[in-house]
Amino acid sequence: MSEKNISVQTLRRLPIYLHYLNSIKNDRDNISATAISNRFGLNDVQVRKDLGAISGNGKPKTGYSVQELIRDIENFLGCGNPTKAVLVGAGNLGKALLSYGGFNDYGLEIVAAFDSAAQADTINGKPVFSADKLASFCNENKITLGIITVPASQAQSVCDTLVAHGIKAVWNFAPTILRVPDGVIAENENLASSLAVLCQRLNGEGLE
């Protein structure tokens, strides 16, 4: 990975550029920052700054090489050396994440799933184990990232187990806020919270 410092906002846009560049790579060799910015309704100065931070500058008239941009974004995101993750909770949302093929493109490989009432041996080719095997699996496979898709009432307990067995980052989809010790990262993906913001805006309520 690059050692350049970039903003969270730039980082959040990189997977979107990457997805788009992959979709056009067979049709064209070069693309301008203006074409990318028009595609997504972004400011072209912003797109140039984003791409400049992880790749070179575009050439006058021809712009950027699509292949080079793809390679530079992939290198930056660590796609060549994916982080191994476990997923805990193979309900509908867990199954959706297991079945989504796109995470490998962004540096994540879900290697196994765990569920207290495992109903299938595999989902999308990933093994599903009973929850009592979680701790030993994390230890033995040196897993650093855990995805939590259990109900809110079980999420903290699952998180504590993961942290006790070597997990350094949790991606939490349960509608709660997880407590983690210093040195462990928690990203709370709270769909209900996003929804509350959206409905509030839709209904014309004031937001500061």
Next chain:
Amino acid sequence: MSEKNISVQTLRRLPIYLHYLNSIKNDRDNISATAISNRFGLNDVQVRKDLGAISGNGKPKTGYSVQELIRDIENFLGCGNPTKAVLVGAGNLGKALLSYGGFNDYGLEIVAAFDSAAQADTINGKPVFSADKLASFCNENKITLGIITVPASQAQSVCDTLVAHGIKAVWNFAPTILRVPDGVIAENENLASSLAVLCQRLNGEGLE
């Protein structure tokens, strides 16, 4: 709904407080801001400010009435008068969202799903129609919110159809940025972007 202005950050925490309060309402009548803040590792001044914005102040020693807090948060989030939504794209993620019972608690009711290759008549009791019925359904049922769970390559076209037929807000799960006209709200729920941020932090890369 209340006409008070609150911050997006406060709004994002309200569904989390609501979920927690519902989980304890049968066990206790009152709760203090300190107890809530300890539960989620938040600052208790922040919790007091959040609750003060949509409810009254807690009483000395007894704190807040759990039932009153639930009622005030539900009123604020518009739970009594849910927004009707359609979902487009009944793949794994679409199915997960359809099967998630919790959205009603936050003011959203998914009334129907649409898919270009609809395989089931219903998912979790919600009707699934073929995509060519989307426009007329939105018109006839005065739908204002659309949830997009189709592949990125189809998302803008679906969005344009929704907007042309009365949708005022889109909740987009496709890994792309949607262009919407003025007056229409788009909330992009980009899981790949969240993941990129998480992996970057995990690998100790600098983020500004």
